[in-house]
Amino acid sequence: MSEKGKLIVISGPSGAGKSTIVFKAIEGRTDFCFSTSVTTRAPRPGEEDGREYFFIDRERYDQMVADGELLEHAEYVNNGYGTPRAYVEQKLAEGMNVVLDIEVQGARQVHESVPDAVMIFIIPPSMEELRRRLIRRGTDSMEAIEGRLMRARQEYAEAEIYDYLIVNEDADVAASEFSAIVKAEHLRTRDRLYLLK
Ligand code: 5GP
Numbered sequence: 001m002s003e004k005g006k007l008i009v010i011s012g013p014s015g016a017g018k019s020t021i022v023f024k025a026i027e028g029r030t031d032f033c034f035s036t037s038v039t040t041r042a043p044r045p046g047e048e049d050g051r052e053y054f055f056i057d058r059e060r061y062d063q064m065v066a067d068g069e070l071l072e073h074a075e076y077v078n079n080g081y082g083t084p085r086a087y088v089e090q091k092l093a094e095g096m097n098v099v100l101d102i103e104v105q106g107a108r109q110v111h112e113s114v115p116d117a118v119m120i121f122i123i124p125p126s127m128e129e130l131r132r133r134l135i136r137r138g139t140d141s142m143e144a145i146e147g148r149l150m151r152a153r154q155e156y157a158e159a160e161i162y163d164y165l166i167v168n169e170d171a172d173v174a175a176s177e178f179s180a181i182v183k184a185e186h187l188r189t190r191d192r193l194y195l196l197k
Contacts, residue, residue, distance in 0.1 A: 003192075005031070005096040006185055007088065007114050011159075012105050012122035013152035015133045017168045021122060022099055025182075032097045035088050038064065041079035054084075054108035072102065072109035081106065097182060104155045111161050118185050120178065121162035125169045127152070 011020050038054045040061050049055050053092040056064075061080045075084030083100055091098045100110065110117050124130040127149060128147050134145045159165070164181050168174040 003095060003186065005092045005094070005098060006182060007092060007110070007117040008097055008099045008120065008182065009107050009110050009117050010099060010120045010122055010157065011104055011162070012103050013124070013130055013155060014148055015130050015137065016122045016124050016160050017120045017133075017171060017174070018101055020171050021166070021168060021174045021178055024102075024171060025178040026099075031095065032099060033091055035083050035091075035098055037081055037083055037100075037102070038070070039079055039081045041077075041081075071113070072106040074103060074105040074109075076103055083110075093160055104158045104161075108158075108161060116191075118181065119162040120163070120164045120166060120181060121159045122166045122174070125154070125167055 010022060012018050022034075036050065036052075036054060038056050038061060040056060040058050041053075043049065043052070043055050047053070047055075058080065061073075061082070063081065064084075065073055065080075069085055071085040071088055072084035072193060073080060083102065083103070083106070088098050088100075098134075100106075102110070107119060111119060124133060130152060131145065131149060134140060140148065166174050166177050166181075
């Protein structure tokens with residue numbers, strides 16, 4: 001592969017279907033990978049260290065922040081979350097597209113430090129639909145659902161920093177929109193100047 005991979009940031013409310021869309025879009029492709037974040041929160045039942053997250057204590061997290069080992073980091077509901085820098089840099093250098101599923105504060109940091117990161121915001125068709133999906137999922141109390149909806153509204157207010165907005169009405173359509181965005185980003189002239197020599 002002659003090109004560097006793309007750093008792809010996806011954000012959006014939990015319940016928007018972000019991971020479903022991305023998994024559908026990258027199924028069977030060997031040129032994509034997901035970054036695994038570190039977090040200080042406790043694993044949920046069924047989560048495995050090194051799969052969903054690297055679960056670390058606050059002391060280690062603070063050390064990673066101080067040593068500049070995180071590409072971005074943010075506090076979310078009293079826990080620290082961050083993206084290990086070394087893995088992302090290595091995969092990009094190998095020509096892989098690296099997907100980060102992170103919240104808006106961290107996305108803003110990536111936007112500033114990696115200006116050509118592809119920023120995609122994914123939303124459900126409406127807040128009402130989001131409420132229905134969260135209730136159907138059955139993993140949160142009504143109070144937690146209202147909290148997530150409030151957080152979603154706050155994130156919408158900051159979503160202008162994203163380059164693309166996908167509305168997840170139909171997961172197949174949304175997945176093909178995701179693929180189209182990545183394809184177009186790989187065709188940018190500024191990244192293909194070597195072909196004009
Ligand atoms: P959860 O605790 O539900 O797994 O994740 C809470 C929020 O943290 C989600 O919005 C998720 O996208 C975000 N998140 C997960 N990993 C990271 C990370 O490395 N950095 C940032 N900034 N947010 C993250």
